[in-house]
Amino acid sequence: MQALLLQCLSFPLTLLIVFLLARNGASLSYADFALVQGIVACAMTRLRGLAVWWLGIQLVFPLALTGALKLDIPPLLFLGLFLFLLALYWSTFRTQVPYYPSGKWVWNEVDQLLPKDKPLLVIDIGSGLGGFTLDMARRRPESVFVGIELAPLPWLLSFLRARLSASRARFVRGDYDNLDLSNYDAVFAYLSPAAMSGLWSKASKEMRPGSILLSYEFLITEKTPDIILMPTGRGAPLYGWHF
Numbered sequence: 001m002q003a004l005l006l007q008c009l010s011f012p013l014t015l016l017i018v019f020l021l022a023r024n025g026a027s028l029s030y031a032d033f034a035l036v037q038g039i040v041a042c043a044m045t046r047l048r049g050l051a052v053w054w055l056g057i058q059l060v061f062p063l064a065l066t067g068a069l070k071l072d073i074p075p076l077l078f079l080g081l082f083l084f085l086l087a088l089y090w091s092t093f094r095t096q097v098p099y100y101p102s103g104k105w106v107w108n109e110v111d112q113l114l115p116k117d118k119p120l121l122v123i124d125i126g127s128g129l130g131g132f133t134l135d136m137a138r139r140r141p142e143s144v145f146v147g148i149e150l151a152p153l154p155w156l157l158s159f160l161r162a163r164l165s166a167s168r169a170r171f172v173r174g175d176y177d178n179l180d181l182s183n184y185d186a187v188f189a190y191l192s193p194a195a196m197s198g199l200w201s202k203a204s205k206e207m208r209p210g211s212i213l214l215s216y217e218f219l220i221t222e223k224t225p226d227i228i229l230m231p232t233g234r235g236a237p238l239y240g241w242h243f
């Protein structure tokens, strides 16, 4: 959002620079205009202190945009692509947790960790396409596995996958921030570093004694984990906290 805002803010400054250059006899093409816009946006991005890789994006973006206009691509294609990405990523700009799947190597570890002597209610917070929830529901028919997902497209696909495979897994569309985690015996999270502090403050208030919080790959820095497992074969560590 900041990068986009900086591009917008660069536009009037670019207009001014181009106007002054034109007054001094320079004849500028659209590509020159785009280059000036890119340089101005790049400088503003540097001043704002965004990560260094944004500089390249900011410089190339206006040139890529004018280049793409020359290709005469139907606007509907852009709209379609935009709507697809919106449905897939939804409010990632706010949560900073995009979709990427975990895999069997970590699900095997979770299966080993969860108690086998009683039925459990387990939730995957940010369930994506539902891989974890569907797989665990297959392995543990005595327990209930629920996935909650904010982005509409992954949620819809996980819901359909459950329907088509007659799985007992349930998928809810919503924000896990609005859940009461005290209802669950185990919470599985595969989020991002940006989400972990918020998750800890929620989990530490809500999770009930005897329950367990599992996070694949991302550590909660506020609290030392009780469990650190390196999944066999491949993948990142699986962390666990007992309550």
Ligand SMILES: C[S@@+](CC[C@H](N)C(=O)[O-])C[C@H]1O[C@@H](n2cnc3c(N)ncnc32)[C@H](O)[C@@H]1O
Pocket: 089, 095, 097, 098, 099, 100, 101, 102, 103, 124, 125, 126, 127, 128, 129, 130, 131, 132, 148, 149, 150, 151, 154, 174, 175, 176, 177, 189, 190, 191
């Ligand atoms: C890294 S993916 C993990 C997918 C899945 N848990 C797995 O292991 O394959 C994280 C997912 O969390 C979703 N997400 C992010 N913030 C969320 C929130 N506040 N509530 C519900 N889902 C969220 C994202 O849309 C994304 O699909």
